[in-house]
Amino acid sequence: MRLLAVASGVSDSERVARTDDGLAQVLDADGRVREEATVPDLSDEELVAIYREMKLARHLDERAVSLQRQGRMGTYPPLAGQEAAQVASTHALRDDDWILDQYREHGAVVVRGLEPEYLLYWMGHEVGNEWLASKHVFPLNISIASHLPHATGMAWAARLQGDDRVVCCHFGDGATSEGDFHEALNVAGVFDAPALFFCNNNQYAISVPRERQTASATIAEKAASYGFAGVRVDGMDPLAVYQVTSAAVEKARDPGAEQLRPTLIEAEMYRFGAHTTADDPSRYRTDEEVERWRERDPIPRMERFLRERDLLDDERVAAVEERNRERVAELVEAAEAYEPDVDAWFEHAYEEPTRRVRESQAYLRELRERHGDDALLRDE
Numbered sequence: 568m569r570l571l572a573v574a575s576g577v578s579d580s581e582r583v584a585r586t587d588d589g590l591a592q593v594l595d596a597d598g599r600v601r602e603e604a605t606v607p608d609l610s611d612e613e614l615v616a617i618y619r620e621m622k623l624a625r626h627l628d629e630r631a632v633s634l635q636r637q638g639r640m641g642t643y644p645p646l647a648g649q650e651a652a653q654v655a656s657t658h659a660l661r662d663d664d665w666i667l668d669q670y671r672e673h674g675a676v677v678v679r680g681l682e683p684e685y686l687l688y689w690m691g692h693e694v695g696n697e698w699l700a701s702k703h704v705f706p707l708n709i710s711i712a713s714h715l716p717h718a719t720g721m722a723w724a725a726r727l728q729g730d731d732r733v734v735c736c737h738f739g740d741g742a743t744s745e746g747d748f749h750e751a752l753n754v755a756g757v758f759d760a761p762a763l764f765f766c767n768n769n770q771y772a773i774s775v776p777r778e779r780q781t782a783s784a785t786i787a788e789k790a791a792s793y794g795f796a797g798v799r800v801d802g803m804d805p806l807a808v809y810q811v812t813s814a815a816v817e818k819a820r821d822p823g824a825e826q827l828r829p830t831l832i833e834a835e836m837y838r839f840g841a842h843t844t845a846d847d848p849s850r851y852r853t854d855e856e857v858e859r860w861r862e863r864d865p866i867p868r869m870e871r872f873l874r875e876r877d878l879l880d881d882e883r884v885a886a887v888e889e890r891n892r893e894r895v896a897e898l899v900e901a902a903e904a905y906e907p908d909v910d911a912w913f914e915h916a917y918e919e920p921t922r923r924v925r926e927s928q929a930y931l932r933e934l935r936e937r938h939g940d941d942a943l944l945r946d947e
Contacts, residue, residue: 583800583807589785590799590835593806596863598871600806607809609658611878617658617805618869618879621650623891624674625866627681628840630895631673631689635844639903640689644671645840651805651865652767652834653737654678659812660735667705667718667736671767671838675737679704681894683901692907693915712742715751715764722755722762722819726828733819735763735812741772743789744780755829756793761819763812764831767802769838774851790831802834803865806872837863909935 583591584604593604600606609617628647634640646653653674657666666675676685679702688695688707696706705721708714718736725732742748743766755762766786770777783789790797796818800811815830822828837860841848873879913920913928920928934943 583810586801590801591807591811592801592804593810594804594868594872596868598868598875600872604807605810607806607813609809611876613658614873614876615878617654617809618866618873619887619891620654620677621674621805621866621869622887623681623894624650624654624677626888626891627673627677627895627898630899631686632840632844634899635689640686641691642843642845643689644843645838646671646673648803648837648839648860648864649767649769650674651869652765652802652808652836655805655808656735656737656765656812656832656834659809659816660733663703664733664735664816665703665705665718665721667714667721667734668707669711669714669738669742669767670707670709671739672737676702676704681898683898683905686898686902687905690902690905692905694907694911712738712745712747712751714738715742715747716754718762718764719751719755719758719760722760722829723758726759726761731761731820733761733763733816735765735816737765737767739772740766740768740770740777740780740786741775742766743786744772752790752793752829752831756795756827759822759828761828763815763819764829765812766831766833768833768835770836771838771842771848771851773842773846774848776851785833787831787833790829793829793831795827795829795831797831797833799833799835801863802836803863803868805865805869808834839864 582603582605583593584601586592592601593606595601625647628645631640631643632645635643649671653672654677657675657678660666668675676699682698684695684698686695699706705714705717715736715738718734722734725734752764754760768777768786772780785799787797787799798811798815801807811832815832818826818830819828839857839861870879870884909931910928913924916924
């Protein structure tokens with residue numbers, strides 16, 4: 568094992584170790600602190616909060632998949648296995664730093680403050696996407712990688728305005744095969760934008776494995792093409808993710824004389840579930856592969872670490888689980904009680920409604936008055 572002085576600026580007092588295959592790591596698969604690696608400078612309360620939020624994200628995920636199977640929610644992208652990267656990286660940011668997610672980063676939203684509006688988005692109501700902005704989370708992006716240039720633009724604009732906020736952009740390994748990825752990182756390097764590009768490498772772009780997307784040995788090494796640092800981290804180790812992300816954020820705000828502000832972080836992880844609820848992962852991977860990765864599950868790993876420090880026991884774990892069940896049940900109940908304003912469907916297609924939009928709105932209003940909503944919603 569070698570110590571890692573991460574190119575993004577991990578200080579001498581905050582070190583991580585490297586595994587044999589080169590990943591930055593603090594905890595081993597059994598939740599023990601690796602030799603000579605250092606636990607991040609977080610309070611006991613913050614360490615427990617990371618665990619609690621990972622558990623909340625996992626339970627929310629399980630309920631969301633169940634709701635989709637019952638026809639109570641639309642197509643949904645499960646996050647199980649990726650909680651550490653999402654929760655811990657968000658803890659490394661300030662509350663007013665912007666996050667640009669792809670669509671699977673539910674854990675980041677949990678940290679920023681989960682509300683029923685987030686479930687509404689997955690139930691088909693755009694009000695949920697609008698609500699995200701209040702948490703400094705950019706509206707969710709379904710088209711792969713198209714949000715990366717926006718992240719560069721937002722970060723560069725912040726620097727031009729003298730604002731020290733950092734922009735953290737999450738995306739999957741599949742996004743690195745898109746032109747938007749290369750354009751965004753190139754411009755970020757040229758203009759020294761305070762952007763953090765966080766690649767959630769969960770091994771598959773839907774069904775295509777990483778090795779079929781690029782001949783590069785790693786994704787992180789692509790940063791060298793743009794002149795700034797690239798770092799690989801165990802994305803299922805929340806302490807290592809926090810350590811590396813914190814260093815990258817610090818560099819983005821206050822770089823050294825020879826450093827550029829951007830960083831590309833490749834967090835290696837695995838999604839235990841399907842790409843979305845419309846996917847069948849058994850067509851492209853084996854159960855044996857999934858079970859091998861489950862040995863690195865971030866939640867029991869963090870739990871074992873906290874138990875060793877006497878910050879968790881059976882009673883406290885049970886209390887966390889009970890509160891999470893209650894919280895998610897409250898969110899689901901509130902989201903399903905939402906009564907949408909049908910007229911609002913037409914409000915944001917254009918800044919000023921066109922003739923066709925006004926005609927469509929009037930036509931729907933006339934149908935509702937003539938037949939009633941029950942007739943229009945009736946299952947045949």
